[in-house]
Amino acid sequence: MRVLGIEGTAWAASAALHDTERDETFIESDPYEPDSGGIHPREAAEHMSEAIPRVVETVLERAEATSGEQSPPIDAVAFSRGPGLGPCLRIVGTAARALAGALDVPLVGVNHMVAHLEIGRHESGFDSPVCLNASGANAHLLGYHNGRYRVLGETMDTGVGNAIDKFTRHVGWTHPGGPKVERAAADGEYIDLPYTVKGMDFSFSGIMSAAKQAADDGEAVEDICFSLQEHVFGMLTEVAERALSLTGTDELVLGGGVGQNRRLREMLASMCEERGAEFYAPDPRFLRDNAGMIAVLGAKMCAAGDTVPIDESAIDPNFRPDQVPVTWRGDAESVARAVDDDGAVRGAEATVEFHGERVVKRRVPKAYRHPELDARLRRERTVAEARLTSEARRAGVPTPLVRDVDVREATITFQRVGExxxxxxxxxxxxxxxxxxxxxxxxxxxxxxxxxxxxxxxxxxxxxxxxxxxxxxxxxxxxxxxxxxxxxxxxxxxxxxxxxxxxxxxxxxxxxxxxxxxxxxxxxxxxxxxx
The missing domain is CATH 1.10.510.10 (Transferase(Phosphotransferase) domain 1)
Incomplete structure (x- = not known):
């Protein structure tokens, strides 16, 4: 099967040809680069209207040149249906409908964020991984369960790329800000910034406000960039580990344009190595917004019969990944695995050992985190856990007795409770x-x-x-x-x-x-x- 994919959710006008028999993907992209500030929706849409026809024509020529006697040269057209900027999505949708209608081939509407996940699963060969999507407008953890991709955790305010861009605009840098932060961080040193994790959810608004204030107060921009990476990517790595611990899976894939950052990939690889889990980050051409991932997932959906009539193919700027019926995977598959409770247990941030009626919990140092940040979090959380466990118990909430606390070693000894x-x-x-x-x-x-x-x-x-x-x-x-x-x-x-x-x-x-x-x-x- 040969599928032509079209992507244009925000800034990347892209088309691709995916050949399932050869497992080859040809991508042609033309990114929008604003002269100043961030992405301007009107300018982005104008860019799409000019660039989409060009990239589609290039890919069609490639399809025709490699099709042999096949006519038409493609079997289906797939397009990004959402989420994204409405004006950009409408241009992509119109182009896809016109092409599918002209060639009389099926049309496939693809969720952009699920495509980020599926390209990692496709390239890695993993069975049912947790996926960390770290892109401009999004940041979330996904796992397949009960026929859909479930959101295990996500940003509660802004996407990770957009958060970084807000800081870089504040200091006068142009879009995209991520690569500029990465370059500046190479010459920076650590400073404390806010670190906000709530279960497997997280927030970037506080740290970005603090970073902008630090710049206004005269802190070296290199130090702020270094510390932004250490804190923001530390948060993403921590919640990814929490998702691995919750589900019991030992596979993690990375998706999204922010995943091109070397420090983020280093952190995730280090965390997975410590846990004995496997980690995969796709080639950068599949991490940034691209039509290759749209074509790859479009082929899977088309093979499953998951196509859409042209008159029902409206775009959806708010298309969440957990709204997508996953027709190309079996319902029995799941990211959730059984976890053995016997003996020593390694959680997301601590090891737990059972000794008769006592449990010893130690927050182990995290090699992926900066030593100063790691020491701060281990100390603060050890103190908070001991204090709040006891306070909750005194308030009548069933919790274990705290037997001993060693803040220096980040260790707490508890009464053993439950089976x-x-x-x-x-x-x-x-x-x-x-x-x-x-x-x-x-x-x-x-x-x-x-x-x-x-x-x-x-x-x-x-x-x-x-x-x-x-x-x-x-x-x-x-x-x-x-x-x-x-x-x-x-x-x-x-x-x-x-x-x-x-x-x-x-x-x-x-x-x-x-x-x-x-x-x-x-x-x-x-x-x-x-x-």
Missing amino acids: ADLAATLDADAVADVGRSLASLHRVGIVHGDPTTRNVRVGESRTFLIDFGLGFHTGHVEDHAMDLHVFEQSIEGTAADPDPLLEAFEAGYAETGGDDVLARLRTVESRGRYR
Whole structure:
């Protein structure tokens, strides 16, 4: 099968030819480069209207020259249906419809973000990996489960590339800012900046505000760029490790244009090596926005019969990856794997050893993180976990007793509680109990910060909350709602039948928790990128 793909979600006008028999992909791209500032939607659309016909013509000529006696020279046309800038997407959609109609071949509408994931899976040969998508307007973790790609974690404000571009515009640099930050960072030194991780979600607004303020205060721009990379990419690597720990998979792929950054790839490779996991980053031509990934996924979709009539092929600027029915994979496949609880357990940030009725948890140094940042996080989280675990217990929330704390060694000794993690024994009664516990926790002004199914232990008659390292004191309804959001994401990404569990969890919370928190949860859910 030979599929012509067309990409143009924001800045890259691109066309490609993918031959499934030869597994060869030819790509022709013409990127939009603004004279100043960031991407201007009107200028980007004008560029698309001029460049898309040129790149499509080049690829068509290639198809005709290599088609032999095949007529037409392609079997299908695939295009980026979204997410992206509406004016750009409309030009791409119009070109794809016209070409498919003229050649009388099937039309395939591709989700741009799923294409970033699938090109990594295609090139790596991995079975069912976690994917970290790090692109301009997006940053999220995806895993395949129950017939769709589930969002395990994502940015709660802006995409990673756009966040970096906001800083570079502030200091007067032109788009794209990422490569300029990478070059400047080579001569920089470490300074402290905010670091915001909430379960497997993350936020860039605070760190970007701090970076701009540091520039205004006279900090060397090289030092700010160095530290931006260490903090932002450290956050992305940490949440990727949390996703590997939650799902139990040992495969990670990287997607998106920011993935071209050498430091990010180094961090992810180091983390995976420490965990004994496999890591794959596609060739840079497949990381940046490109039509090759559109053509590759378009071929898989076309082979599965997943085509779209021209009159039903409207673009969708807010097309989320978890809205896509994954027709080209088997329903039985899943990123979720069984995790053995016996003996020593390696979590996302610590090793846990069971010694009879005691559990020893040690936050191990992370080779991928800058030593100063790593020491800061290990110290802060050890202190927070010991303090909040005890405070929660005194407030009536089931948690283990804290037996000993060694802040210098980032080690805590706990009472052993429960028989297994909730991830291994999901049922409605248990998740309802978690809802009640979080409601009790929130009533006394404590947020857990990372209440996933791996951070709940299940005993004979009830559940126990563990791992308060990301917790803090707050009475803010937004932070309480984020706790619920993190827990529900972990259910949706791993449970065979999540809906009854989510209903039971929210019912348990509603018994004593605030209606305002549940209402805010709906707002938090709607705030994800392109929802």
